[in-house]
Each structure stands twice: as C-alpha cells, then as structure tokens.
Amino acid sequence: MTNLPTPDLRPANPRFSSGPCAKRPGWTPEALIDAALGRSHRAKIGKSKLSQAIDLTREILGVPDDYRIGIVPASDTGAVEMAMWSMLGARGTDMVAWESFGEGWVTDVVKQLKLDDVRKITAPYGELPDLSTIDFDRDVVFTWNGTTSGVRVPNADFIPAGRQGLTICDATSAAFAQDLDFAKLDVTTFSWQKVLGGEGGHGVLILSPRAVERLESYVPAWPLPKIFRMTKGGKLIEGIFKGETINTPSMLCVEDYIDALTWAQSVGGLKGLIARADANADVLHRFVAENAWIANLAKVDATRSNTSVCLVIADPEVAALAPDAQAAFAKALVGRLDAEGVALDIGAYRDAPAGLRIWCGATVETSDLEALTPWLSWAFAQEKAGLKQAA
C-alpha cells in the first residue's frame, strides 16, 4: 500500500466543503444578472423576488399551505435563535444534541436564556441519543442532520402527531437532501449556503400553525431584539412571511437563491436532489466498505448522513497513536489533498473527532466523488509511509 501511484484523474470540482457548499453545477456570476441591485427591497421588484424565493421554497420542499415561510437575518443561527428566544419558556424544554451545533443550542438555552426546566438528552459523536426518552409534551429542540458528526435522524417517526409541546428543528444540512416530515415539525430552519450551494447571511424559518399560535399567545420574560420580533400587538406580522423582511436582505444573495431553486427544479425537485445526495454518499459508503483503514463516524447505517459524511481513520497503527498524533495524521492527510488541489475543506469540524468530513449534498457531482476516492487511498498511503519512516 505504500507505493500507490498518483491517481491520473482529478475531481473537476474539488470543493467538498460542508458550508458554504459547492455552487450548483454550471454556476457562474452570470446567474446573478437579473438581481434587483440598487433598488429598495420594499419596491415591487424587490418584494416580488423575495416572494418568489418563498414560493419556490414551498414548492420544492413540499411545505404545507398553512405553514409560514420567512426569510430572516443571520443565516441558520439567526433562524434557530429567533425561534428559541421567541417561543421557549412557555413549558419545559427537552434539548436533544449529538454534536457541536446541537450542543450550541443547549448552551443558548441553559447559559443565555437560563431556562429552569431543561432536560438534556445527548449522545457522543457518532451516535443518536435514545429518542424514546424525549417528552413531546414539552418543547423539543433538535438538529435533523448533525453536520459535525454525520449522524441524522432516519425519519420523524419518533415524534408523535398529538404532541402538546413544539418541535424546533435545525434542518440546515438536511433541507433539500432529506425528507422533512413537516407535520411533525413546528419550527424548521435552514440557510441557503448548504445543500443548494447558496450564500450565507440569510436564514429561512418555517412555522406550523401551532408555532404561530405560540407566538401569538406567549410573551417571553426577556427582551427581544428587533431582528427577533415576529409579532406586533400580540399578532403575527404576516408581512415577514410574504417577503417583507424585518431588515434589509442582500438582493444578490436572494437572486442566487432563486437561481439555486430553479436549478433544483431542473434536476427533479426534492426527489432529484435527494437522489443526487444519496448517490454521492453511496460512493463514500462503498469506499469505506472496501477499505479497512477508514470508517464512518456514524455507528448505525440508518443514521448515516447523505450530506455531511464524517469519516475516521480506523487503521490499527494510526488508531493506536496518542489522540494528538491521530489528529496530526488526519490533518496531514487532509493537507496533502488540499495541496494537490483535489479536495478542499475536508477536515473534520474543530470540535469533532479527528478525521475527514466530505460534503455529498446535491450540488456535488457524483463523478467528482468517484475521482476523489483513489486520492484518499493515495494520501493515506503517503502518510502511512511517513509514519513508518519516523518510527
């Protein structure tokens, strides 16, 4: 294995970052030519672009007609925090987390909002917590696809239809790649920079009628900044959900999102997007099955992500190294691929176990992942040879 020749084929696009993710195939700045630049976002043209973005989102994701869809500030984080700050505290809260971003929402609720009735339901990287212990008569916050561990919920069967509490779901690395069961989700959030390869800065907040009811019947004890406020005089500000954004959006990013949604339609809508992500992840799953030196961080097949695929180095000699040396090995492997220009930004997230994280969302071409896998073997062989020399 130490003398693997340099592979002939290179991925045409080496961008495998987990966010911002690769632009859609064929994207050029020309796609933005019709952007309503230098115009008010409250003018007819600006409003129509914003409402087109909302309508296409509804159509492609299959969001029910009686759910509100809003474009909000501060990317996915803005959308999740806006929901938590506006709705939590009315009843007890179950915080469900199994990787860094879910943990971040726990910190928000425990240390910032300082809610007193909070239960933490957590699992280590690579695993899902026992979802049967969640009490859905309380409010529940969870992440559909844990971007930093590559572990997702397989479906929404664990959520009962007749719940009393609200479900707040961070779906940023799942939306447009996995089937979201909106009947089970009261708040769903995502950002444009993930599966559709859009831009950061804006978040999308989807509210069920029950979430709206909470907003209209509950006033939190803490102050709400203007960019979190969704009600006025106890009534939902409906305009937010028709494209009258709270503050000024980037019309360049809006145009880019519309371009991404139009591309999504051209590949068969949600079904087509899911199929692309599945085919991409399958390339890596097959590679892992054929190579004992590498393993999926997600322990259970049904929980394996088809977007943020997280891999660890399972080679016994590497696994026997001290944690720092294991991390250095993975970093060197990732650095080698970056230096070759065949894979950019594929290191594990900073707080996650050392290894690789390779994005497989719909904007990535399957042929690029197929071209990448021989390079993974090559880089591993190079690093392993270096390890032997050093010994």
Ligand SMILES: Cc1ncc(COP(=O)(O)O)c(C=O)c1O
């Ligand atoms: C699950 C999850 N939640 C939240 C975020 C933060 O998203 P943003 O930077 O768009 O606010 C990310 C970003 O990777 C994420 O993966």
